[in-house]
Amino acid sequence: MILDLLFPRKCILCRKLLQKEETDLCGYCRRNAPEFMPGKNNIPFVAGWTAVWYYKENVQKSIIRYKFRNARSYADAYARALALRIQEMQVDFDYITWVPISFRRKFQRGYDQVELLAKAVSNELRIPLLPTLKKQRHTPAQSGIMDAAKRKANVLGAYKALNKAETTGKTLLLIDDVITTGATSSECAKTLLTAGAKAIYCAAVASAHKNRK
Numbered sequence: 001m002i003l004d005l006l007f008p009r010k011c012i013l014c015r016k017l018l019q020k021e022e023t024d025l026c027g028y029c030r031r032n033a034p035e036f037m038p039g040k041n042n043i044p045f046v047a048g049w050t051a052v053w054y055y056k057e058n059v060q061k062s063i064i065r066y067k068f069r070n071a072r073s074y075a076d077a078y079a080r081a082l083a084l085r086i087q088e089m090q091v092d093f094d095y096i097t098w099v100p101i102s103f104r105r106k107f108q109r110g111y112d113q114v115e116l117l118a119k120a121v122s123n124e125l126r127i128p129l130l131p132t133l134k135k136q137r138h139t140p141a142q143s144g145i146m147d148a149a150k151r152k153a154n155v156l157g158a159y160k161a162l163n164k165a166e167t168t169g170k171t172l173l174l175i176d177d178v179i180t181t182g183a184t185s186s187e188c189a190k191t192l193l194t195a196g197a198k199a200i201y202c203a204a205v206a207s208a209h210k211n212r213k
Contacts, residue, residue: 011026012078014028033053034057036054043179045189049179049185049204055206062074066113079117079123086125094128096175100133100135117177117205131162132162132172133161133162136160137158155183158187167197171200172192174189175203176203188200
């Protein structure tokens with residue numbers, strides 16, 4: 001109770017103070033956040049993918065706080081919402097893995113926000129977590145590149161597969177924070193499939209990618 005007074009619980013999207021009965025989201029955001037609508041899979045090499053929300057408005061602001069302003073505690077809240085979407089996919093995953101950031105970016109930021117998210121999702125779903133990728137070269141942030149072709153070129157060959165023996169013939173769930181054009185997810189999936197994985201599915205907190213029915 002003292003902690004609640006010192007650090008009152010706030011909605012992870014709009015930062016409004018939460019009521020006693022509310023968890024993670026205020027009532028308004030729970031009803032009105034831009035909910036992602038699953039549709040046709042249009043990311044090459046990816047067997048299927050999902051997200052919780054669209055990357056705009058308070059969702060975008062929330063993820064920016066998480067990535068760049070040390071709001072690490074959001075990982076557990078995001079994971080609770082994301083776990084529900086993943087269960088809707090009705091796929092038996094052998095491992096949960098994640099899209100890693102470069103060593104330089106992790107050093108600058110102090111943490112890998114996607115790794116934290118993947119660990120939280122693994123705990124929620126009780127599916128083993130396994131590092132399967134290493135970012136072997138630092139690249140400009142995808143968020144600063146608007147052209148889809150340039151985003152694809154930016155990540156080409158940027159990832160190296162790890163733990164190939166454990167992933168050969170396995171179905172993997174690849175976690176990311178945001179899917180925009182799908183270029184990063186596609187490159188990671190291609191790398192893992194080439195290394196012997198059976199199928200790659202993706203899940204993210206938010207999507208700016210147009211996944212139309």
